Amino acid sequence: MTDRLLEDIRGALRVVIDPELGENIVDLGFVYDIAVEDGAVRITMTATTPGCPATSFLKEGVEAAASTVPGVAAVDVTMTFEPAWTPDLIEPAVRASLGFAAVN
Amino acid sequence: MPLQARVRGGVWSRNSRWDDETIMIGGSISRWTMTYFAAALTWLLAALALMVAGIGHPAADLAAPDTLVLVHVVCIGWLSIAMCGALFQFVPVLVAQPLFCERWALPALALVTAGLVSLLAGFMALGARLPSAPWLLPLGAVLLVVGFGLIVVDLGLTAWQRPSGPARFVLVGLASLCATAAFGAVFAFALAGWAGRIGDAVLARGIPLHAIAGLGGWLTLTAMGVSYRLLSMFMLAPDVEDRKSRITLAAGALAVATTVGGGAAAVGFELGLNMVLSIAAVFGLVCAALYGRDLAGIFRARKRRQLELNMRMAMLSFASLAATGLLGIALVATRTLSAHLGAFAFLAAFGWLSGLVLAKLYKIVAFLTWLETYGPVMGRAPTPRVQDLVAESRATKWFAIYYVSVWMGTLALLAAQPGAFRMAAAAMTVGVVGIIHEIIRIRRLEDVALPLRLPAGAVAPHLLFAKT
Numbered sequence: 001m002t003d004r005l006l007e008d009i010r011g012a013l014r015v016v017i018d019p020e021l022g023e024n025i026v027d028l029g030f031v032y033d034i035a036v037e038d039g040a041v042r043i044t045m046t047a048t049t050p051g052c053p054a055t056s057f058l059k060e061g062v063e064a065a066a067s068t069v070p071g072v073a074a075v076d077v078t079m080t081f082e083p084a085w086t087p088d089l090i091e092p093a094v095r096a097s098l099g100f101a102a103v104n
Numbered sequence: 105m106p107l108q109a110r111v112r113g114g115v116w117s118r119n120s121r122w123d124d125e126t127i128m129i130g131g132s133i134s135r136w137t138m139t140y141f142a143a144a145l146t147w148l149l150a151a152l153a154l155m156v157a158g159i160g161h162p163a164a165d166l167a168a169p170d171t172l173v174l175v176h177v178v179c180i181g182w183l184s185i186a187m188c189g190a191l192f193q194f195v196p197v198l199v200a201q202p203l204f205c206e207r208w209a210l211p212a213l214a215l216v217t218a219g220l221v222s223l224l225a226g227f228m229a230l231g232a233r234l235p236s237a238p239w240l241l242p243l244g245a246v247l248l249v250v251g252f253g254l255i256v257v258d259l260g261l262t263a264w265q266r267p268s269g270p271a272r273f274v275l276v277g278l279a280s281l282c283a284t285a286a287f288g289a290v291f292a293f294a295l296a297g298w299a300g301r302i303g304d305a306v307l308a309r310g311i312p313l314h315a316i317a318g319l320g321g322w323l324t325l326t327a328m329g330v331s332y333r334l335l336s337m338f339m340l341a342p343d344v345e346d347r348k349s350r351i352t353l354a355a356g357a358l359a360v361a362t363t364v365g366g367g368a369a370a371v372g373f374e375l376g377l378n379m380v381l382s383i384a385a386v387f388g389l390v391c392a393a394l395y396g397r398d399l400a401g402i403f404r405a406r407k408r409r410q411l412e413l414n415m416r417m418a419m420l421s422f423a424s425l426a427a428t429g430l431l432g433i434a435l436v437a438t439r440t441l442s443a444h445l446g447a448f449a450f451l452a453a454f455g456w457l458s459g460l461v462l463a464k465l466y467k468i469v470a471f472l473t474w475l476e477t478y479g480p481v482m483g484r485a486p487t488p489r490v491q492d493l494v495a496e497s498r499a500t501k502w503f504a505i506y507y508v509s510v511w512m513g514t515l516a517l518l519a520a521q522p523g524a525f526r527m528a529a530a531a532m533t534v535g536v537v538g539i540i541h542e543i544i545r546i547r548r549l550e551d552v553a554l555p556l557r558l559p560a561g562a563v564a565p566h567l568l569f570a571k572t
Contacts, residue, residue, distance in 0.1 A: 016482050019474050020338065022489030049337055050200055053133060053193075053475050061482025087340065087407045099410045100340075 002036055008069045009034055009041060016061040018047070019054055021098060025062070029089025032080065039073030041066055046085045055079065132202065133193070133475055133570045136209040138547070140189025141465060142568050143213060145540055147181025147220075148458070152536060155529035162525075163446035163517050166311060169231030173224050178453055180220050180248070183323050184281075185213070186461050188255050190330060190468060195259050195274060198333055199266035208254045215251030219244045223292065230295065238296040245292035249285050256281060269346060273329020276357045280321025283364045287314035306371055312381060313367035319449070320388060321360035323457050325353070328395055331418070334464060335399070339406035339415065344398045352394040359387035385432070392429045396422070413496040417463035417503045424455025424510070431514075447517035454510045454532070462506065462539055470494050470546050476565050476572050477549065477558075485559035488552050495542070495551045502538030505531055 013031060014024040025031060025045065033044040043062055047055045059077050066075045087100050151174060154160050160174025196203050223244030228234045230241075256278045263271040263278075287310055294303035336343050366380035399422060411419075428451045435441040435448060470493045478487040513528030547567050549557050558564060563571060 013483075015484075015486055017487060017489065019471070019478070019487075019490045022491060048340065052197065052337065053472075054479065056132075057475060057479030057482050060480075061484075064483035066483075098408070100407050 005036055005069070005071050006034055009036075009043075009066050009072065012065045012069045013043075013062060015065050016058065018058070020048070023090075023094050023098065025058065027091045027094045029091070030058070030085065031062075039071060040076070041072050041074065042076045042078065044078045044080060046080055048085055050081050132196075133472055133572055134189075134196075134203070134209070135206065135570045136213065137189045137193045137472065137570070138469070138567070139210070139569050140185050140192065140213060141469065141543075143217060144182050144186035144189065144461075145465075145536075145543075147177055147185065148536060149533070149540075151177045151182055152529055152533040156526055156533060158522065158526055161446070161522060162450045163444075163520065163522075166315075166445070169227045169233070172227040172230075176220065176223060176227070178458075179318055179323070180216070180223075183453070183457055183461065184252075185216065186465070187323060187326055188212075188216075188259075190461075190464070191255075191259050191274065191326070193468070193472065194330055194333065195262050195271070198269070198271045198274065198329075199263055201262060201265045204258050204261040208258045212251045212254040212258070215247050215254070217251075219247030219249075219251055222247060226292070226295070238298075241292040241296050242298060245289040249289055252281060252285050269343065269349060270329040270332045272350070273325050273332070273353055273356075276353060276360070277322050277326030277329065280317050280325065280360050280364075283360070284314055284318040284322055287317065305374075309371050309377065310367065312377065313363055313371075315449070316363045316381075316384065317360055319452060319457070320356070320363070324452075325356045325360070327457060327460055328352070328356070331460065331464075332398070332402075334467075335402050335415070335418070338412070338467065339402065339408045341402045341406040344401060348394070348398055348401070352391055352398055355387050355391035355394055359384045359391060362387060385436070389429055389433070392425060396426060412467070412491070413494070413499060413503070414463045414467035417466070417507070418460055420503075420507045421456050421459035421463060424451060424459055424507075428452045428456055444518055447514050450517055451510070451514045455507070455514065459507060459510065462536070463503070465543065466494070466499065466503075466539065466546075469543050472570065473546055473549070473565050476570050477562050480563075480572065481559050481561045484561055486556060487559065488556040492552055492556065493546050493549065495545070499539065499542045502535045502542065504535075506535030506539065509535060 010026055010031070013026050016025050017023060018025060018028055018030070021028060030047060031043065031045050033042075035042045043066060045059070045062060047058055059079050062077050063075050066072055066077075087095060090098070090100070154174050154177065155162075160168075160170040160172075162171070162174070164171045166172075166175070192203065192209050221244075222240050225234055226237070226240035226244055229237050260275065260278050263274050267275055287306070290299055290303050290306045291310070291314065293299040294307035299307070332344055332349060335341065362380060362384040366383070367377060369375075370377050370380050428448065431448055431451060432441070435444050441448070470490050474488075474490045474493060481487065509528045509531035513525050513532065516522075516524035516528055544567065545551055547565055549564065565571065
């Protein structure tokens with residue numbers, strides 16, 4: 001049941017995109033962790049860089065998207081820049097489609 | 105302090121990468137940045153109209169009233185107002201702190217605009233285009249000092265909260281703006297006959313100091329600082345090492361300090377300015393060379409290989425900066441700098457600074473429009489990408505027309521061909537009008553595919569200010 005809920009949440013988060021890269025935050029590797037306990041969801045995520053005006057919208061978007069999933073009673077999103085996001089967290093197929101340089 | 109607390113629409117949290125201090129993650133959208141951009145572009149069109157009409161030819165005597173009108177429309181109306189608008193959005197991003205006082209932005213723009221209009225009217229009165237009114241120049245100076253003073257305090261106090269990296273460039277740029285405004289105020293009072301012997305002496309010899317502090321210190325150093333952050337952010341490149349950017353800034357700051365401090369001392373002691381300006385020029389060239397090295401490092405280390413239009417066009421402005429440096433060296437070596445000062449300043453103002461500002465405006469407007477329109481509905485509905493708001497293939501030709509005509513205009517000035525220069529200015533106008541049209545299309549979401557244009561809950565942006 002929990003595994004299915006996790007998958008549903010990950011699917012719901014795919015509506016949230018990074019406006020610059022144009023890909024959803026799950027495939028970009030922004031979502032570091034999703035924990036579920038009795039319907040309460042805690043999501044730990046990041047963004048490409050701190051200080052960017054899009055960051056707060058990303059966080060609010062994740063809260064909104066996760067809240068739409070049946071079985072989710074509460075959502076808490078934690079933004080972190082530890083560890084810092086790097087392009088090697090992107091799904092390989094997406095990374096290739098973005099035309100990124102080889103990851104060091 | 106709790107781990108997270110909501111403050112002014114942003115989220116504050118602890119982050120050990122930032123010296124374990126409390127920082128803001130995610131800034132807010134500056135309400136008046138678009139207003140500043142619109143005002144600045146209006147002044148740019150006015151400057152181009154003057155050049156097409158042959159009023160204030162850049163190669164004419166710098167002290168001629170018509171030239172003063174043109175120079176101040178470009179430097180204050182266009183470049184300074186556009187730079188201030190960008191800084192109101194990006195200084196908070198640079199330092200990850202909210203702006204000291206958002207409410208000062210609009211009154212400051214009104215004061216600067218009123219001051220500039222008064223100053224221009226004063227210059228036109230000097231040139232007998234308007235009835236004599238000596239008070240117009242001091243009035244304009246006072247209004248400009250108060251308006252820019254508000255901006256300097258607002259941005260300075262914001263940047264001072266985390267004076268590191270690119271924010272240092274902004275702080276030195278703001279200090280240079282103060283020096284520029286101080287010289288300008290003395291000139292305005294001297295032209296009105298209200299500044300006494302000392303004011304007259306500063307007016308007689310201080311114009312190069314005013315120009316270098318403005319174009320070099322305020323506009324160039326600030327543009328460099330902002331570009332470090334923007335280029336790294338948009339190309340996903342690591343930030344330039346603090347040690348490297350600090351040396352680049354030191355060279356630029358020494359150029360400005362030598363010009364302002366040494367120049368003021370030379371004027372005060374009635375000594376020649378050549379030595380002071382020569383030393384400043386060497387520091388300036390070193391700064392430009394180090395900046396080129398830093399930029400090359402960013403481009404080499406970028407993860408995004410495909411460059412967007414704004415980056416490709418910014419590269420043309422960097423090439424123009426390099427060409428400006430080389431032109432300066434050639435003119436000094438051939439002892440023709442004074443004869444071709446107009447061409448040198450034109451290439452710096454339009455190839456380097458205006459080119460960079462236009463390229464970045466194209467991106468910044470799209471990015472802010474996306475945030476304003478689609479940020480609030482993220483997670484609730486599918487949204488387009490920032491790139492879906494622009495039509496790069498269509499916009500490319502306007503930028504190409506702009507840059508080619510700037511370079512043709514520079515050659516026309518060097519060849520002393522006023523007719524050819526006016527034709528180049530007309531072509532520049534075509535390019536700028538095209539770019540402005542593209543920017544308006546971005547604000548109106550006209551290039552966004554209909555199914556994604558306005559999802560439920562999204563509010564169409566206003567052309568001239570941010571609603572959120």
